[in-house]
Amino acid sequence: MAVLHNRVSQAELKKLLYDEKEHRTTISFYQYFPVDDPKQFRDEMYMALHALKIFGRIYIAHEGINAQISVPGSNVEAFRNYLDSIAPLKNIRLNIAVDDDGKSFWVLKIKVREKIVADGIADPGFSMENKGRYVNAAQMNELMQDDNTIVIDMRNHYEYEVGHFEKAIEIPSDTFREQLPMAVDMMKDKKDKNIIMYCTGGIRCEKASAYMLHHGFNNVFHLEGGVINYAKQAKEAGLDSKFIGKNFVFDDRLGERITEDIIAKCHQCGKPADTHTNCKNDGCHLLFIQCAACATKYDGCCSEECKTVYNLPIEEQKELRKGIDKGMMVFNKSKKRLRPRLNEIK
Numbered sequence: 001m002a003v004l005h006n007r008v009s010q011a012e013l014k015k016l017l018y019d020e021k022e023h024r025t026t027i028s029f030y031q032y033f034p035v036d037d038p039k040q041f042r043d044e045m046y047m048a049l050h051a052l053k054i055f056g057r058i059y060i061a062h063e064g065i066n067a068q069i070s071v072p073g074s075n076v077e078a079f080r081n082y083l084d085s086i087a088p089l090k091n092i093r094l095n096i097a098v099d100d101d102g103k104s105f106w107v108l109k110i111k112v113r114e115k116i117v118a119d120g121i122a123d124p125g126f127s128m129e130n131k132g133r134y135v136n137a138a139q140m141n142e143l144m145q146d147d148n149t150i151v152i153d154m155r156n157h158y159e160y161e162v163g164h165f166e167k168a169i170e171i172p173s174d175t176f177r178e179q180l181p182m183a184v185d186m187m188k189d190k191k192d193k194n195i196i197m198y199c200t201g202g203i204r205c206e207k208a209s210a211y212m213l214h215h216g217f218n219n220v221f222h223l224e225g226g227v228i229n230y231a232k233q234a235k236e237a238g239l240d241s242k243f244i245g246k247n248f249v250f251d252d253r254l255g256e257r258i259t260e261d262i263i264a265k266c267h268q269c270g271k272p273a274d275t276h277t278n279c280k281n282d283g284c285h286l287l288f289i290q291c292a293a294c295a296t297k298y299d300g301c302c303s304e305e306c307k308t309v310y311n312l313p314i315e316e317q318k319e320l321r322k323g324i325d326k327g328m329m330v331f332n333k334s335k336k337r338l339r340p341r342l343n344e345i346k
């Protein structure tokens with residue numbers, strides 16, 4: 001019986017990774033396609049990727065695959081060949097991470113899930129087989145010239161806040177599953193317009209486009225590879241970027257600048273700013289936008305209260321946090337958590 005899971009401790013695995021001499025490439029990709037037997041698909045893929053010393057996190061569902069992996073440099077080609085041997089994954093677009101040390105994963109985890117993107121869709125008649133048409137950067141720009149075109153942003157509010165396509169409509173909910181019916185409702189009188197949907201990497205808007213078609217919209221498009229791919233294509237082809245501001249991404253930079261426009265405001269003083277930060281108080285960690293002046297004034301905290309706590313001795317801070325369920329607070333980046341701007345409550 002082949003080994004389908006790891007038998008070595010996390011610490012040992014991490015050490016092995018850091019001892020590696022060979023450079024790893026971080027790659028992400030997804031594809032919606034019917035998987036009859038996700039469990040079997042998973043087991044076969046595990047053996048193939050394990051043999052190529054690939055690490056990472058992969059989800060398999062009846063609706064497809066979503067993967068973030070790191071591949072040893074000398075195995076990248078073999079990995080491509082392996083994907084090409086699976087018909088629905090042949091010539092798939094791989095997103096290669098830039099500025100990356102390749103140390104993002106140290107084990108391979110492939111999990112079978114209900115969905116690759118949780119959508120809350122209960123309708124058994126819904127399927128991913130009928131998707132919106134792909135548009136690339138040039139096609140997107142051209143379609144946006146048409147007065148009959150509506151652009152819909154399927155990302156979260158804090159992403160939209162610092163950067164979005166010109167005239168893009170925000171679907172004001174914190175979760176994708178709430179956004180889907182909301183988008184249908186908001187657009188219900190516009191079934192014959194060109195509707196372009198986009199998100200960060202394409203996986204959400206591709207599903208959203210299928211959902212709109214399912215609800216009787218006729219001309220639905222989605223931006224292939226999302227904002228990440230658009231920015232890359234626009235740069236390479238020297239196109240005007242219709243995406244203005246910053247593309248929010250979950251890495252240390254919390255965003256990649258696409259154009260020089262600063263479209264958001266500091267949540268504390270209201271001056272133009274688009275730098276996201278997490279409140280330095282460990283009992284808070286609120287994600288918010290802070291200008292450089294306020295970062296100095298509040299020591300990187302979201303409020304005077306948090307600044308006071310942050311400047312206490314560590315032991316006292318720990319005492320204060322006892323009994324507070326901070327797990328929820330750290331990861332909850334919902335709108336409800338964003339406090340009123342300080343200058344508005346004064």
Ligand SMILES: [Zn+2]
Binds near residue numbers: 269271
């Ligand atoms: Zn400020």
Ligand SMILES: [Zn+2]
Binds near residue numbers: 279281284301
């Ligand atoms: Zn705070």
